[in-house]
Amino acid sequence: MLDHANLFIVPLDEERCWYRYHHLFGDLLRQRLRQTQAEQLKELHDKASEWYKQNGLIDQAIEHALKSKDFDQAAYLIQSQIDVLWQRGEHGKLRRWVQALPEDLLLTEPQLGIIHAYYLHTIGEYTSAEQLLQRIEWILDPHGNGDEVIPSLECKHLLEIDRLKLTGRLSLIRALIYSFDGNVKGIIKQANRALEYLPEQDLTWRNLSGFALGDAHSYLGDMAASYDARFTTLRACEAEGNIFYIILAALKLATTLREQGELYRTRDLCNDQVRLAEKNNLAEINMVGCIRTILGEVLAEFNDLERAIQHARQGVKIAEGGQNLVFLSMSYLYLMRVLFSKKDLEGAKEVFDKVLRLERDMTIPIWLSSQMATWQVKFWLLQEDLKAVSNWADKRGILVCGDQHTHESIDHLSMIDHIVYARVLFAQDRMEETIQLLRHLYKTAERSGRISRSIEIKMLQALAYQSTGQTEQAMESFEHVLNLAEPKGFIRIFVDEGQPMASLLYEALKREITPEYVQRLLAAFPVTEPEGVTSTKSQVDQSGLIEPLSEREIEVLQFIAKGLTNQEISNKLFLSMHTIKTHTRNIYSKLGAHHRAEAVAKARAFGIL
Template structure:
């Protein structure tokens, strides 16, 4: 059927199954047949291109949608449009529609055409949406307007907060226009004071007398006389919907008759609605009332709901008659009623020969289900009181919404079910999964015991498959809850019980986790998150080896959940420096993660595999692997996900290691802008940290701190390292704490604070020995390895700074590092002899001393009373003589050669 959209459910590895958004929600409603060009308002709307935000606030019927839609067409400006409904209170769904609307307004590249214009089914935040937008629009600078229609339906405080910060950080050529019946529920004072807010309200939207005349003539073909014009102006008060009703009311009156209109708006609307509605044929009345329950409709759906004769083009005919119908697409296939008219029609449901409203909703539910629109099918089933049907559909399709983490929508549906239905074991199970995905573990954990009791009471001997599946689900979700809550002993006991089983249910018994539900919460590496027991790799190894035994025993090699187990194990093995085994597991996880579209496995596995290759001196392969991952995500528009940041952070680390300072600097600028200045646009205002350091972003923060070190910004690096340490200790994340300690040790050393540096390294070694870390020390920096080598050499002296750290552990790190090959011994020669004819000049030594103190190029120039260009020239000469690619390497080389030994006393 023309204009019909099929709602599919998919994963990134299976592009043909990607979810299809409702195109009608992304299409600006068509202009009405009797459009009046309102030039004064078009001129006012043109100010939207000079402001970050334009608000159009007025009650229903004042022509907000028509005004903005017709202005966009006349202005010929690029725009994206989203017609919101209550379903967009789900944060993921809201931002998915926003991203798709913006994407549709931009030029389409050959790559996009080739790969299809798909949006990720995975969670992404306002930060990611904005970063994507800026990346796609930053070059052209061509004005773009995003319109959010019916924003009053959004009640989510998270979305309000997201949108406020997002708008604040938009580049100058991107503008947002919000249409609402209520005031916008986030602060606007700052934008109003800066002149970046444009506001239109009811007083400006009212029709003037001139516009009333123009509209009347278009509708009736003749100009109203003065008396009628005064009557219309007084009775309608410029209200567009009232004016339309006046035409309908008077068009059927006898010549010469004029029924005066008076009273408050509500009374006038009631009167005019009765007048317009009363003139219609009974079958038209019945059609309108029956279909008023629909938020959007086409002829096929209307015929199903009204159970009427098959009569094509009903809706276009009603639109031409002026009955408050709004076309939602250019083909005029999908429509909706004006909100005011729909409210009136619904008030007529008990009359006018309409069937029972629950019957109408039931018919709508059946049509939507048959055509693949499951969200609307469930909504109408709930409205019809068909709770059993709604529950069945929820159970059958839950994996689709869980995979996309549309948890707000799911919880709203579950809350609407009566207790006797919602209390069924399968729906309790669904609620537990939903609450876990929504981060509401404290609600989910207590439900497990009740679920087990329900299972024991459930008698379904004739439904063996369902009962068997349910037992599997309970065992799995119990295990997941144990891991999520940090109950390692219980989690290990449960996974070992799985391994002891001799048989599994048949393949057709499909549990929810087999559908590719995203388990990783956005943490890289995987063992830094909950399923890695927050860096407790001893626990993680025991759990995932037991898990692997269960998978291997039962031949479960080709399932999404296997990808999670393989990547977690690969990271454990890599940290233990078992590189060959880590390589095999990571390679398997990369393949499974991409095949089944679970980015929470694919991205960490790509990073781990790159680490293994790098450690094996296969740097070119490692770099190509990460770049391929970035290309894959971009090709599928998965760069709108939070996972894209992880891969770009890994790429930045590789570039730093290769000495490509500019690439690392570019990534650092992007991350700084995104995290501190409003999601991607550098601001002239004082930076304010908006992206807190936490488990979901600490990998990026660690990378950012490392780039600050490479750029010589020691003070800022130290500040963020301290924040990272506080956050990791507060959350109990041992791996993040370890890396924070190692960074701190290096920063304090570069600041010539040896006592603090030793203390940080000592704390890191104590933590590392307790948990069994190896590669973290080797990968962090040459400085760390050098210090540990020094400890190993002085082991006989029993250095008190490292009390509690066994010599065996220190030797194990040195052995893993193969230190003789990578750490040169400090020369016994004098600094001058070390350089021979290329020895540093006195001025270069002075520059080196200031650089080691953390001064910027500008500060060095000021201290030496030279130009900044001269200071840079000295620095480049120093880098060349020390064979260094930047500040950090130069300082390390100078320390090894003793060039800074006399600088502290200066």
């Protein structure tokens, strides 16, 4: 009767053999118990934990053991679930359980301590993570380090095979921690040590070594080796059938592909992983959020800005719901770039300030610190605060005219610093130094296979030559970069440079250098819509023209700049094709242009668009 009246109890099965209290009634009973018989709470939690364990409901058994503060029982049960949860990527649950255990238990049960150290490093507490790993290492091998022995905590209950496996896992976690501060030698040493100790059947942990080695190659600037390590790891995860780590391996591979300038492959890989995550109910985990922001950034480079901002914002929202500093930081950086391309500088600055708050609250990875410095300098340059950027360069210790060895030894992180410093030199009109620095940087980027960086460097070099009147050198560099960028699909990297880039593109068009690609790039430049009503369009200063454009001709020209065909313009304006063609001929004649892209470029030069 209580069941049918929906009072107090809720059925758990269709046969109505199992019931639970309605959650409101359950809350009332628990409150009453705490008020009247609090001394029975521990006993009841102990009984509940044991009952759940006997019936194979281990998650509930752990929850009750933790509530009763029976930490030994909780630790025993958690260890029985570690590998299952780790393989499934259920880190939120495992993190919460391990954090609830006392520190001494994390040392006497090293497997739990190693897991806890991993979670400490994901939230930026690297020092605490390393200290915990050191203590566990002494416990696993109290005489191996020769520094400190903790005999009271020696794990004598461990079999030798388990001790070796835990040593391998500890080494792997340390390799991942070293990835945060760019300690390449440490990464390689610890990752290889992990592979030496981990048993062959411990596939998930062995595959994680591939993540660390991919990071090491990336820091060294060897993108081909980084790609090989990350691609091999992805295939190994696929062979194991572990969906969580397939997605994680794909995320790592996507960052390498993006650095190699493989925009189409990056886009396709990210789309595949989003679909895979949705199919397996993993769409809301933070690394999938990060993948969405990578996808958004690539779409922004393709100039698909509306879809880009949609994916990037959705990705950040997901990443903010997790507890992984790396995924959250990466997501913020990719969103910043999308906002920057949309000319939403205020929005980009807001995201930048969020990352600054993260930096104040915890230790951040070295690569994030470098990327943040780059964005800070970009904002200073926009504000024309050259004093601030000069102080930044002095603090970073950047050399411009050092010897050949200095430039050849530029690694990935210092390359990012040097590229942004080249922009500083450009802004200070120190063109000779700018060109010299860019020449060295291009050699390094080309040698390491960083195509995206190579394109940016060569493009800046062309702009620097142009600003000094060295047109032939500018066009030689520019032709090279256009040939490099066209098959990859780059657009916004050019457009975001503004009017100086439009002038270079116009000159390239005159010389018939990759004309179709150049016209696509020119068409991507934003049309500056004049404020006010339509009638103000004809009030643009056209004094440089032999004959000013009419209001209707400006309107047609704006549609041409947006890439519309004559038929599309005809439909928009409800005019005949003949009339549109007449307006177009008049526009060409008045601007001295021979085709659409040239007309758009000249109109922008005159300030009409």
